Amino acid sequence: MTTSAIVVSADQLTLADLIWRQYRRPIPGLVEQVLDLNPGLAQLGPFLPVGTRVVLPILQAAAQPAERAVIQLWD
Template sequence: MNIYRASDGDMVDEICWRFYEKGQQPLAVERVYDANQGLAKLGPVLPAGTIVKLPDLPRPQTTPIIRIWG
């Protein structure tokens, strides 16, 4: 688990977009809220200095590329 200290104007979805890999992002916001009880009560824009726990998320599975032609 990582810890992030919010800067003025930070939003949870933006933090998740910057911190997590592309394949991890679909459920990242929900998992961050689950790991941070009461975070949603602060509103969409976090106050500067808010501590946000960023839980470890499973790595995306790679999909093999199938080439039909050549």
């Protein structure tokens, strides 16, 4: 898995906020992945201290769905 690191630079930032700012969409199981990549992160409390380095996974782009032919009921 490829990863990148981010340093927290704002006060009152939660892990969920940090993930949302990075990916801009809900991704099931991502919080757990980030906690696995960052041992001890959960012990810092609900708000990440400024200067905390957080490793995030780089997600692969989802495959584009196949195009479907348009079916018209009435011509």
